[in-house]
Amino acid sequence: MTRAGLSSDGRHHEAFLEMLSAERGAAPNTLKAYHADLTDFAAHATAAGESASGASASTLASYMAGLARAGLSARTAARRLSCLRQFHRFLAREGLREDDPTAKLEAPRAGQTLPRFLSEAEVAALLRAAGPSGGLPERRQKLALAALEILYATGLRISEMLALRRDALSGDGQVLLVRGKGGRERIVPLSDEARKAAQELVASRVPSAPGRVDRPYLFAGRDPKRAMTRQGFDLVLHETAIRAGLDPLHLSPHVLRHSFASHMLAHGADLRSLQRLLGHADIATTQIYTHVLAERLQRLVELHHPLAVAARSQASNGGASTGGTSQPPELC
Structure with missing residues (x-):
C-alpha cells in the first residue's frame, strides 16, 4: 500500500x-x-x-x-x-465508494448475560461503610457517601456523575439535570439521602481564596478546576468496598447502576419509566433487566394464584384433606 x-x-x-x-x-x-x-x-x-x-x-x-x-x-x-x-x-x-462490503457479514451472536448487581443488603453495607462511622478519612468519607448515594439513587453512568457541575442540583435539590450519551439531557429525581450527602460534600469544602476560581464540579479532582477521574473514584470505591466486607473486584460504578435498575423493577417500576431514568435511547437496552420482571411475576403467581394458595394451605395443615383426596378450589 x-x-x-x-x-x-x-x-x-x-x-x-x-x-x-x-x-x-x-x-x-x-x-x-x-x-x-x-x-x-x-x-x-x-x-x-x-x-x-x-x-x-x-x-x-x-x-x-x-x-x-x-x-x-x-x-x-x-x-x-x-x-x-x-x-x-x-x-x-460521501461518494467515496460505491458498495458496502459489510452488507453480507453476520454479527457474532453474544450469549445472553445477566447484569451483575448487588443485593439490597450489600448496598446498605456499602452505604454504611461510606458513612460517618465507616472509618474513612472525613474528606474522603463525604465524597464517597455523596457519590454512592447519587449512583444508587439515580442509576447514573459514572461519566455522567463525574461530569455533574455544582449547579446541577435544582434550587430545592429534588432533581438532577444530567447530560447523557449523545448529548441527550434528562431530569432524574434525587432521594433525600443523596441530596443531603451532596450538600454536605459542598459545605465541607474550604472556600476559595479571594481571586481564585471555585470548584466548578460537584466531584472535583486534585486540580480544583477539573472533575475527578474515573481512576480516582475507583480508588475510593475500592477502599469503601473493603470496609463494607465486599469483594472490590466484583464492584464497579456500573454494578451500582445495574443494582439501581434491578431493585427498581423488583419494587414495581415499569420498563418504560426505567428506560427514561437510565437514559437509554432504545427500550431494547433496558430489556436486559427482564429477568427481574420474570422473577417478580413468578413470586406474584406463587403468592396469589388459587392453586398455589391451596398448595400452601395443604402443606401448612400437614397434607390433611377431606375424603383422602386433594381437591383444587373451584374457579369461576
Whole structure:
C-alpha cells in the first residue's frame, strides 16, 4: 500500500470520526474505541494489500474470522463490525465508494448475560461503610457517601456523575439535570439521602481564596478546576468496598447502576419509566433487566394464584384433606 493510500485512509478515518462527533454526539470514549477499531482493521487490510477504505468483502470476512480465532468475545467482535459497517456506509454516502462490503457479514451472536448487581443488603453495607462511622478519612468519607448515594439513587453512568457541575442540583435539590450519551439531557429525581450527602460534600469544602476560581464540579479532582477521574473514584470505591466486607473486584460504578435498575423493577417500576431514568435511547437496552420482571411475576403467581394458595394451605395443615383426596378450589 502506498504512502498516499495511507494518508487517504487517515483522512477518511478522521472525517468519519468527526461526523460521529458532530452529527451523532458520540462520546469521547466511543470515538476513542472506534479509532482503535479502525486502526486495527487498517493493519489487517494493509497486510492483505488493500486500504481500509477500499477493502473487499473477503478481506472484511477474513478480519472477522481472525477476531474469532484470537478469542475475542462475541460482544467485542460485534462492536468492531458495527464500527466497520458505519464507516463503510459513511464512505458510500460521501461518494467515496460505491458498495458496502459489510452488507453480507453476520454479527457474532453474544450469549445472553445477566447484569451483575448487588443485593439490597450489600448496598446498605456499602452505604454504611461510606458513612460517618465507616472509618474513612472525613474528606474522603463525604465524597464517597455523596457519590454512592447519587449512583444508587439515580442509576447514573459514572461519566455522567463525574461530569455533574455544582449547579446541577435544582434550587430545592429534588432533581438532577444530567447530560447523557449523545448529548441527550434528562431530569432524574434525587432521594433525600443523596441530596443531603451532596450538600454536605459542598459545605465541607474550604472556600476559595479571594481571586481564585471555585470548584466548578460537584466531584472535583486534585486540580480544583477539573472533575475527578474515573481512576480516582475507583480508588475510593475500592477502599469503601473493603470496609463494607465486599469483594472490590466484583464492584464497579456500573454494578451500582445495574443494582439501581434491578431493585427498581423488583419494587414495581415499569420498563418504560426505567428506560427514561437510565437514559437509554432504545427500550431494547433496558430489556436486559427482564429477568427481574420474570422473577417478580413468578413470586406474584406463587403468592396469589388459587392453586398455589391451596398448595400452601395443604402443606401448612400437614397434607390433611377431606375424603383422602386433594381437591383444587373451584374457579369461576
